[in-house]
Amino acid sequence: MKILNQTVKMEALALSAPHVQVKFYTKQPQYAIPDTPFSVPSSVTTKELSSLINSLVAGESGDGNIADFDFLISGEFLRLPLDQHLAQKEISSEDVVELEYIVHHPAPRPEHSMDHDDWVSSVQGSDKYILSGCYDNTLHIWKTDGGPIMTIPGHTQPVKCVAWVDSQSEEPVSTFLSGSHDQTILLWEWNREKNEIDCRHCCRGHAGSVDCVAVDSSRQRFCSGSWDKMLKLWSAVVNMEEEIEEEVEVSQKKKRKGDKTKKVQTRVPLLTLSGHSEGVSAVTWTDGNEVCTASWDHTIRLWDLEQATQKSLLQGSKVFLDLAYSSLNRLLITASADRHLRLWDPRVKDGAIVKCTYTSHTAWVSSVAWSPANENQFISGSYDNLMKLWDRRSPKAPLYNMGGHEDRILTVDWSIPSLLLSGAADNQLKVYGYLDAQQQLMENI
Numbered sequence: 001m002k003i004l005n006q007t008v009k010m011e012a013l014a015l016s017a018p019h020v021q022v023k024f025y026t027k028q029p030q031y032a033i034p035d036t037p038f039s040v041p042s043s044v045t046t047k048e049l050s051s052l053i054n055s056l057v058a059g060e061s062g063d064g065n066i067a068d069f070d071f072l073i074s075g076e077f078l079r080l081p082l083d084q085h086l087a088q089k090e091i092s093s094e095d096v097v098e099l100e101y102i103v104h105h106p107a108p109r110p111e112h113s114m115d116h117d118d119w120v121s122s123v124q125g126s127d128k129y130i131l132s133g134c135y136d137n138t139l140h141i142w143k144t145d146g147g148p149i150m151t152i153p154g155h156t157q158p159v160k161c162v163a164w165v166d167s168q169s170e171e172p173v174s175t176f177l178s179g180s181h182d183q184t185i186l187l188w189e190w191n192r193e194k195n196e197i198d199c200r201h202c203c204r205g206h207a208g209s210v211d212c213v214a215v216d217s218s219r220q221r222f223c224s225g226s227w228d229k230m231l232k233l234w235s236a237v238v239n240m241e242e243e244i245e246e247e248v249e250v251s252q253k254k255k256r257k258g259d260k261t262k263k264v265q266t267r268v269p270l271l272t273l274s275g276h277s278e279g280v281s282a283v284t285w286t287d288g289n290e291v292c293t294a295s296w297d298h299t300i301r302l303w304d305l306e307q308a309t310q311k312s313l314l315q316g317s318k319v320f321l322d323l324a325y326s327s328l329n330r331l332l333i334t335a336s337a338d339r340h341l342r343l344w345d346p347r348v349k350d351g352a353i354v355k356c357t358y359t360s361h362t363a364w365v366s367s368v369a370w371s372p373a374n375e376n377q378f379i380s381g382s383y384d385n386l387m388k389l390w391d392r393r394s395p396k397a398p399l400y401n402m403g404g405h406e407d408r409i410l411t412v413d414w415s416i417p418s419l420l421l422s423g424a425a426d427n428q429l430k431v432y433g434y435l436d437a438q439q440q441l442m443e444n445i
Helices: 002-013 046-058 082-088 437-444
Strands: 019-025 038-041 069-073 097-103 109-115 120-126 129-134 139-143 148-152 159-166 173-180 184-191 196-204 210-215 221-226 231-235 244-247 263-267 271-273 280-287 290-295 299-304 309-315 320-326 331-336 340-344 354-359 365-370 377-382 387-391 400-402 409-413 419-424 428-433
Touching: 019 082, 038 046, 046 069, 046 097, 120 419, 120 428, 129 159, 129 173, 129 428, 173 210, 184 210, 221 280, 221 290, 231 290, 290 320, 299 320, 331 365, 331 377, 340 365, 377 409, 377 419, 387 419
Parallel strands: 019 097, 120 159, 120 409, 159 210, 196 263, 210 280, 280 320, 320 365, 365 409
Antiparallel strands: 019 038, 069 097, 109 428, 120 129, 129 139, 139 148, 159 173, 173 184, 184 196, 210 221, 221 231, 231 271, 244 263, 280 290, 290 299, 299 309, 320 331, 331 340, 340 354, 365 377, 377 387, 387 400, 409 419, 419 428
């Protein structure tokens, strides 16, 4: 009787309109409804469909609106009236249309903005802390609530990239990396209890600006990419034997009268790989011995570190400014100078390697990052001053636009599931809080 009543209600919305048979299903069992086809107006919208699902879930007693829902057909979000979507995708309205429904994701909320003295070039979160790099040659450590912990001088030119090596150890010591236009990578050790910082190693070997670094899952090694076109592999272990100790002044900017020059061990690369014809703009690990790089030479390359060879090459049409790999879905997202984001499946041997193109930004897309907890979601930052939240099942438009920056975004990060981070040329690091749909519902109870 309940199902019949709901069908009658839907028909009352458009008595004279043509109808389509639909069957609803969900992977969220708390919102499951009977597996029965419904007759709905062909021009029905997601708002009307959401009202129907709410009525069915709440029951005739009616507990009010339970949640807003999104709907997918063949894995793609329904953003148009049903009949328009079916026509666009050449899906017959004579057949029963299967509609998956999921709880609508709430909008990210602006939480904090951290001031820097120059452009914010790089950022990475980890657990309770945020690490940022700046064009004034310094690094910064922040609390996730926006509170400053430490400003770290050390490089002699702008910091271009940062990465945590180990920030969640039971020991009170965290380690992290910074790469710079000064052609070096510094490996730092931070005693969290004493709030003391020490530069342990200076990694030398690049002949150009170090623009990207990435640490492997074992936290024992890292890779770096440079404007010198090279990819290099290094040890991330502090205090290796048989290293050269030389005089390196790590804190020129803040050096006080009477300070002695700090002795820092110089580290050399374990492996150097060449192949790119322009600067390497991004590097990421795809498994224990495979690394992926993107370059200004319009190519993406996959490297086998064990064999020290290039495994494959993916050809693009414009400069690649960034790329990100998701271990959840094993796909790549790239950011390009042509304003587009592209989804790649590097495993494909035949057919289209580019699975989807996402277009919404109006200027260069400078940075991209996958969600660490959701295989479908990613963020992008652009020279149009906007950070965007995307779902790969919604190719026509992003889920949300996040404004606030007054100049171009240079870096974004989604290492902490509940925080979206963006750094820009307006000297600001912005933090957006993000709860998934289920967390948001629980918070509102």
